[in-house]
Structure formats: structure tokens, C-alpha cells
Amino acid sequence: MGLDFRLTGIKDYKTVCLDGEGFVLPRTTSVIFLTMFTQVGWGLDERNIDEFISRATMFESVVGPVTVGPQGPVPLTREEMLAHLGLWTNVAGEPRSAFLDDLFRRAAPSAGNDPYALQRDHNRYVRFDDEEPEAWRVSR
Numbered sequence: 001m002g003l004d005f006r007l008t009g010i011k012d013y014k015t016v017c018l019d020g021e022g023f024v025l026p027r028t029t030s031v032i033f034l035t036m037f038t039q040v041g042w043g044l045d046e047r048n049i050d051e052f053i054s055r056a057t058m059f060e061s062v063v064g065p066v067t068v069g070p071q072g073p074v075p076l077t078r079e080e081m082l083a084h085l086g087l088w089t090n091v092a093g094e095p096r097s098a099f100l101d102d103l104f105r106r107a108a109p110s111a112g113n114d115p116y117a118l119q120r121d122h123n124r125y126v127r128f129d130d131e132e133p134e135a136w137r138v139s140r
Helices: 024-040 047-060 077-081 096-107
Strands: 067-069 072-073
Touching: 024 047, 024 067, 024 077, 047 077, 047 096
Parallel strands: none
Antiparallel strands: 067 072
């Protein structure tokens, strides 16, 4: 099944999502694909935007940023994700547990079919300091 999307629900979508020639901007393309990677279904609205931002931040922290610029990978900011409120996609939503299982599999491909291998040995992959990294901060 193809990934369908509608931008018309986004406030000021012509300036937020499109360049001067009417092509979809790379950052908007990243948000569209992140709805699929994060398994947040049927677009972004007031009910699920915080969950989307949380999952997108986790995904980009573990797998890497979806957008790569001239200087290298560029993670999406919270403001960029909020600017796409109203985006509709045909992605069927999944519970957070299904997203986390998928994320663990992506993070630890050597774990095979054991999605919790990363969780059991997380200190080997992720370093936790007293202060959260800026990229992990989401609204609470």
C-alpha cells in the first residue's frame, strides 16, 4: 500500500510545506515519513501530536535523523513537528508498545527476534547523564 498524505489541513501549508515552485520541502517529507516510522496513525492532530513528537525524537535518537543536509544529519525540532499539525496520512496507528518493539529491533539488529535484548543491556548502547540531552526533551 502506498503512503498517501494531505497537507491542506496544515495552517499556512503553502509556506510551511512547499517551496516557491510548489514542491514539498525536505523537512515536510521527513515529517510525512516519520508518521510511518513512528506508527502514529491517520495524521497529526491535537490528540496525538505529543505522542508523535515523543516517538519521532526516540526514533531519530536511536536510528538517526531522517533528513541529511549538506553538513550531515539534521534532526527535526519540536517546532518543525508542531508546524505540521493538521498533516493527514494513511498510516494506521499502532500502540506505543508495538512502536517500541520495532524500535528495539532496529536498534539491535544482532538481537534477531529478541526485541528486548537492547532493553536488557541498554547501558551498552545509550549513555544516561544527570541531564537529559536536548534532543530527548519533549513536553510533559
